[in-house]
Amino acid sequence: MSSVEGPVLVTGGTGSFGSTMARRLLATGAPEIRIFSRDEAKQDAMRRDLADGRVKFYVGDVRDPRSVEDAMAGVRHVFHAAALKQVPSCEFFPQQAVLTNVNGSDNVIRAAERAGAESVVCLSTDKAVYPINAMGMSKAMMEKVAQAHARNRRENGTTVSVTRYGNVMYSRGSVIPVFIQQIKQGLPLTVTDPHMTRFLMSLDDSVDLVEYAFHHAEPGDLFVRKAPAATVQDLARAVASLFGDEDPEIRVIGTRHGEKLYESLLSREELQRAEDCGGYYRVPLDARSLEYELYFDQGESEVVHYDYTSHNAERLDVEATKRLLLQLQPVREELRAVGRNPGQLL
Numbered sequence: 001m002s003s004v005e006g007p008v009l010v011t012g013g014t015g016s017f018g019s020t021m022a023r024r025l026l027a028t029g030a031p032e033i034r035i036f037s038r039d040e041a042k043q044d045a046m047r048r049d050l051a052d053g054r055v056k057f058y059v060g061d062v063r064d065p066r067s068v069e070d071a072m073a074g075v076r077h078v079f080h081a082a083a084l085k086q087v088p089s090c091e092f093f094p095q096q097a098v099l100t101n102v103n104g105s106d107n108v109i110r111a112a113e114r115a116g117a118e119s120v121v122c123l124s125t126d127k128a129v130y131p132i133n134a135m136g137m138s139k140a141m142m143e144k145v146a147q148a149h150a151r152n153r154r155e156n157g158t159t160v161s162v163t164r165y166g167n168v169m170y171s172r173g174s175v176i177p178v179f180i181q182q183i184k185q186g187l188p189l190t191v192t193d194p195h196m197t198r199f200l201m202s203l204d205d206s207v208d209l210v211e212y213a214f215h216h217a218e219p220g221d222l223f224v225r226k227a228p229a230a231t232v233q234d235l236a237r238a239v240a241s242l243f244g245d246e247d248p249e250i251r252v253i254g255t256r257h258g259e260k261l262y263e264s265l266l267s268r269e270e271l272q273r274a275e276d277c278g279g280y281y282r283v284p285l286d287a288r289s290l291e292y293e294l295y296f297d298q299g300e301s302e303v304v305h306y307d308y309t310s311h312n313a314e315r316l317d318v319e320a321t322k323r324l325l326l327q328l329q330p331v332r333e334e335l336r337a338v339g340r341n342p343g344q345l346l
């Protein structure tokens with residue numbers, strides 16, 4: 001990350017995204033990084049871990065506008081990662097997802113605008129595309145709130161943008177650590193649906209995406225990173241193979257609440273308008289006003305009939321998935337802990 005001037009606020013700052021972003025910002029000489037989150041214990045752990053006076057901690061909740069405003073004073077850039085992001089818990093408490101993901105995001109963007117911040121990058125998810133679960137629906141609404149702010153932006157106002165990413169490999173509570181635990185305990189691997197696919201991204205990939213948005217966003221832009229995908233069955237086999245089991249026992253447990261067979265990073269409507277930026281897609285804001293009769297479309301534009309999904313993205317087989325897994329530091333550590341040398345496993 002090239003150097004950032006002025007204070008930076010990271011909401012949800014003690015999470016895996018927040019701490020990785022904080023480290024990157026520190027490494028590039030950022031003068032002040034404000035970590036905003038609800039959990040004082042996690043803040044304390046992070047304070048000790050980073051041990052850097054440039055990192056300031058703010059206890060607060062994005063649902064509470066005053067706590068956000070207090071943390072926002074003088075801030076130049078905001079990375080908005082605070083969210084309820086567990087699919088099952090949002091399914092059972094959807095109103096809580098609305099409060100944090102929709103209203104909370106509005107509070108953050110509003111406070112940034114009032115404080116005269118230059119930019120806000122909001123973190124969203126592939127589950128916001130054609131959403132079927134409450135987590136995805138609330139994130140889809142967050143995207144709409146961000147875009148509406150961008151549409152109403154005053155000259156030289158805050159640049160609000162959105163990034164969407166897919167599953168972050170080895171993130172807390174996700175399937176890869178579950179498979180590793182099952183392997184260590186000699187249990188069968190629980191696969192929901194062998195044909196289910198997911199985009200696979202490392203934490204660094206997702207931080208790269210946010211950084212890309214930070215450097216390139218025009219108001220209301222939405223960015224996704226192109227990513228490979230795999231079936232959960234191949235993912236299970238890849239993890240097992242790294243731990244020395246080429247023919248693992250697989251128990252099919254069925255799809256869980258609110259799960260999709262595949263995820264979409266871009267809808268066909270978005271893909272139609274997307275700009276291909278190499279490793280990324282950029283979808284510009286639809287900045288038309290409500291007076292649609294003022295606009296006209298000339299000629300035929302090329303019509304896109306497909307979404308960008310984990311079913312039609314680059315598909316990784318077991319060997320390719322193993323290579324990706326071996327790039328993850330925590331997976332290498334898990335392997336070393338059971339006496340396997342990650343350098344000799346391909």
Ligand SMILES: O=c1ccn([C@@H]2O[C@H](COP(=O)(O)OP(=O)(O)O[C@H]3O[C@H](CO)[C@H](O)[C@H](O)[C@H]3O)[C@@H](O)[C@H]2O)c(=O)[nH]1
Pocket residue numbers: 085086087088125126127165166167168173174175176178190191192193196197198232255256259
């Ligand atoms: O025991 C399991 C658990 C999961 N899966 C499958 O593995 C894939 C990944 O599952 P994760 O639980 O790792 O990830 P999800 O796609 O369900 O979504 C996760 O990533 C999201 C980010 O997009 C949110 O953070 C969300 O809360 C979190 O559950 C899915 O196809 C799931 O069906 C299995 O096969 N067996």
